[in-house]
Every structure is written in C-alpha cells, then in structure tokens.
Amino acid sequence: MEKIRVKIKRQENANSLPYWQEFEVDYEKDMNVIILLMKIREKMVDINGNTISPIMWEASCLEQVCGSCTMVINGIPRQACATLVDNLSKPITIEPLSKFPVIRDLVVDRRKMFEALKKVRAWIDIEGTHDMGAGPKYSQDLQRIRYALSRCMTCGACLEACPQYNSFTNFVGPFAIAQAHLFNLHPTGSLYKKERIEFLAGKEGIANCSNAQLCVQVCPKEIPLTEAIAEVNFEITKYLINLALGIK
Ligand code: SF4
Structure with a gap:
C-alpha cells in the first residue's frame, strides 16, 4: 500500500521545547489533513514504531467556517479541513501557527x-x-x-x-x-x-x-x-x- 510521509512539530505544553516527529500513513484518496491526523492518532506510533502521546489539534466545523483547525502545512498557513493531501508535495510538514503561544502540539492560544x-x-x-x-x-x-x-x-x-x-x-x-x-x-x-x-x-x-x-x-x-x-x-x-x- 502507498505510504505518505508526514513530519509534525510537537510540543508537550506551553513551557516545553518543540520537537519533530515523523510518521508514515497509509494513502487514501481524497483525504484531508484532519483525516491524516486521525490516522496517526489511530496507530499512535512514529515512523520507527515507537509509541507516541496523542497529537492534539483543534477542529470544529470541518467546512472552513470556524477557522479553528488553522495550522502551517508545508509552510503555508491554512485550514486542515480544507487542505487535501493529494494536493500537497511530500513529505508533508505540519506545524502550529508561529505567531501565537502554543498550548499543545497544533493547538494555539488565539x-x-x-x-x-x-x-x-x-x-x-x-x-x-x-x-x-x-x-x-x-x-x-x-x-x-x-x-x-x-x-x-x-x-x-x-x-x-x-x-x-x-x-x-x-x-x-x-x-x-x-x-x-x-x-x-x-x-x-x-x-x-x-x-x-x-x-x-x-x-x-x-x-x-x-x-x-x-x-x-x-x-x-x-x-x-x-x-x-x-x-x-x-x-x-x-x-x-x-x-x-x-x-x-
Ligand atoms: S486570514 Fe485573516 S482576514 Fe482572512 S479569514 Fe483568517 S483572520 Fe480573517
């Protein structure tokens, strides 16, 4: 099965240092970045098979109306719900917005x-x-x-x-x-x-x-x-x- 490589910038809490974790996710046609994140959360292991802590992100409407799932995907700030994996160059990088304090992982204080x-x-x-x-x-x-x-x-x-x-x-x-x-x-x-x-x-x-x-x-x-x-x-x-x- 085709695999997609994803790098995610993580941070345990507001006071800890960020670090990168890498993952391999089974390809699925037409999935958005929220589904990609859910697939990682389902397996809970990184690319080396190490068990990870749950990745946190925010999402609400899932139709680009609430803005809560905004994150930096491949260097561009955009909504994870409206970003299709098929349209992204690989490996995919996902980071929290850098202009706001990080609460945890991809969740920021707006x-x-x-x-x-x-x-x-x-x-x-x-x-x-x-x-x-x-x-x-x-x-x-x-x-x-x-x-x-x-x-x-x-x-x-x-x-x-x-x-x-x-x-x-x-x-x-x-x-x-x-x-x-x-x-x-x-x-x-x-x-x-x-x-x-x-x-x-x-x-x-x-x-x-x-x-x-x-x-x-x-x-x-x-x-x-x-x-x-x-x-x-x-x-x-x-x-x-x-x-x-x-x-x-
Ligand atoms: S990019 Fe700025 S102006 Fe546009 S919807 Fe988001 S907050 Fe509003």
Missing part, C-alpha cells in the same frame, strides 16, 4: 485576536432597538463590500503571513483593520468610527503595515484586506488633516 477586535471596537452598539423597526437601508454595492469583509473567521492565517505582526510590534494585524472598516461602513456602527480611526492612527495601528501584501494572498475567505487597509489609511489621513486644521 486570544490576542479577540483582544485586537475589542481594541478596534468590532461590534455594533445596538441594545434595545428591535422594537423601532428596520434600520436605514444601504446600497447593494455597500452590501457587497460589507459581506466580503464579514466573512472573516478569525483564523489567524493573515497574521501568520504578515511580517509586521511579530513580537517587536504591537500591530493589531490586517484582520482587525478590515473588521474596523466593516463596522465603520455600517450606519449604526459608524457612530464609533472616530474611536476606531483614532486607535488605528496610533502605535498599534496602520503605520505598522509595510504593504507586504502577504495577508491577502493567504486569506482563505479572499477578504480584500489590502483594499480595507487602503480605505482605513485614507480615513486616517483625513482625520489627521482635520485634526491639524482644528476641524472636529
């Missing part, structure tokens, strides 16, 4: 992303208005832009690819800028546009972007990240000019 969403106020304050009827209408063109931005699943792939998202910068990252733009474009969400722009004009904001454009290349949801960054940049420029001119 809390930083949710903190970033809080910083850009990525929500709409809309408590108790349901009885007031429908809100303001907006154009289909705007709907299309907002729908594209709303598809973000907080997977972290754009942060993994972004050279400016690292331990030396406090950059909130491309996804957070795109989400700020999404809520700035909403009629009610725009009430807090100034706060979002003020934050993104600061140290953790847009000035960290070096226009590498790698984020947009890896985003599995094809979110127009660089367009969103350019739009927010324009808003920041207007804000700073008005500030200099004393216009509120």
